[in-house]
Amino acid sequence: MTVPTDAEEIFPRIGRWRADGRGVALATVVQTWGSSPRPEGSHLAVNDRGEFVGSVSGGCIEGAVVTEALAALADGKPRTLEFGVSDEQAWEVGLACGGRVRVFVERLE
Amino acid sequence: MKSALYERLAAAAEAGIPAAVVTRLGDGEQGLLAGDRWEGALELTEEQRAAVRRMRSADRSGMLAGAEGLFVRCYVRAPRLVLVGAAHISQFLAPMATLAGFEVIVIDPRRAFASAERFPGVRLLDDWPDDALAQVKLDARSAVVTLTHDSKLDDPALIAALASPAFYIGALGSTRTHAKRVARLTQAGLGAEIGRIHAPVGLDLGGRAPREIAVSILAEVIRVRYRGESP
Numbered sequence: 506m507t508v509p510t511d512a513e514e515i516f517p518r519i520g521r522w523r524a525d526g527r528g529v530a531l532a533t534v535v536q537t538w539g540s541s542p543r544p545e546g547s548h549l550a551v552n553d554r555g556e557f558v559g560s561v562s563g564g565c566i567e568g569a570v571v572t573e574a575l576a577a578l579a580d581g582k583p584r585t586l587e588f589g590v591s592d593e594q595a596w597e598v599g600l601a602c603g604g605r606v607r608v609f610v611e612r613l614e
Numbered sequence: 615m616k617s618a619l620y621e622r623l624a625a626a627a628e629a630g631i632p633a634a635v636v637t638r639l640g641d642g643e644q645g646l647l648a649g650d651r652w653e654g655a656l657e658l659t660e661e662q663r664a665a666v667r668r669m670r671s672a673d674r675s676g677m678l679a680g681a682e683g684l685f686v687r688c689y690v691r692a693p694r695l696v697l698v699g700a701a702h703i704s705q706f707l708a709p710m711a712t713l714a715g716f717e718v719i720v721i722d723p724r725r726a727f728a729s730a731e732r733f734p735g736v737r738l739l740d741d742w743p744d745d746a747l748a749q750v751k752l753d754a755r756s757a758v759v760t761l762t763h764d765s766k767l768d769d770p771a772l773i774a775a776l777a778s779p780a781f782y783i784g785a786l787g788s789t790r791t792h793a794k795r796v797a798r799l800t801q802a803g804l805g806a807e808i809g810r811i812h813a814p815v816g817l818d819l820g821g822r823a824p825r826e827i828a829v830s831i832l833a834e835v836i837r838v839r840y841r842g843e844s845p
Binding site: 510512513516535536544545583609613614 | 615616617620623624627628637639641642675676677685687688689691692715
């Protein structure tokens with residue numbers, strides 16, 4: 506009995522999605538400031554139907570990240586997103602905890 | 615991420631091979647370190663490669679220091695917590711540590727204690743502790759806690775643990791019990807390394823019940839894992 510690591514939880518799901526021919530994007534927390542809820546390296550994988558596994562926050566920014574992941578799936582361009590109290594206007598989402606995170610989003614080719 | 619790189623990463627993760635992916639955030643170019651092998655289009659200097667290896671050893675994902683916009687994501691197996699003694703505290707500590715992300719191994723030659731009924735799903739070893747620890751091959755991502763109250767079992771385990779690079783070694787018992795233990799280990803020829811033993815084990819949370827002691831031990835192991843020995 507071991508609780509799976511992030512990779513053990515996410516990779517098998519990604520594998521099934523890819524086997525089904527689904528497009529998959531991977532979002533990763535690459536930098537944090539202050540009391541952000543998930544550490545660097547945390548993954549959220551998103552398929553082209555908007556289904557996701559993993560997390561990059563306590564639920565505060567997942568919706569916006571999924572939207573950007575779908576955009577990355579469509580145009581193939583990697584992007585770096587920033588979320589935090591100071592970015593509320595820009596993103597209309599933010600971290601209630603007052604932290605700030607940078608999230609990298611890429612399409613799995 | 616390129617398909618070939620992702621497939622190699624997923625295979626390494628599944629096989630338990632330590633890996634790290636380096637991403638240049640500006641354009642998404644990537645390199646993969648799987649085991650000792652580098653792959654991918656991203657060019658890195660020898661210094662940067664060495665830094666990535668160090669980050670992977672410590673399982674610290676984050677931005678590569680001194681480089682512009684290079685992110686390192688480490689993929690390593692879960693740290694291990696080896697419990698010597700399968701009595702009451704271990705029954706609480708084993709599932710708690712599992713939930714906290716540790717691979718838990720319980721060692722106790724007394725089979726009545728180390729039974730699958732008492733430890734569902736946990737890897738159990740019923741060899742004498744020093745033999746069992748030799749099988750386990752303690753590394754720098756291993757923590758060892760002795761909980762038997764019996765020096766015949768605890769001492770050989772501690773001697774084996776002290777000869778290993780385990781990042782945490784703890785022993786149940788009061789300050790007085792530990793003073794006697796230090797005397798025995800010194801008698802056995804050990805020196806300054808005895809100071810690596812955390813005793814009394816665990817953070818002082820004030821609780822006395824086995825489940826509370828389990829929390830305090832797990833808390834200390836996690837603290838040492840991230841903060842090192844300094845308070």
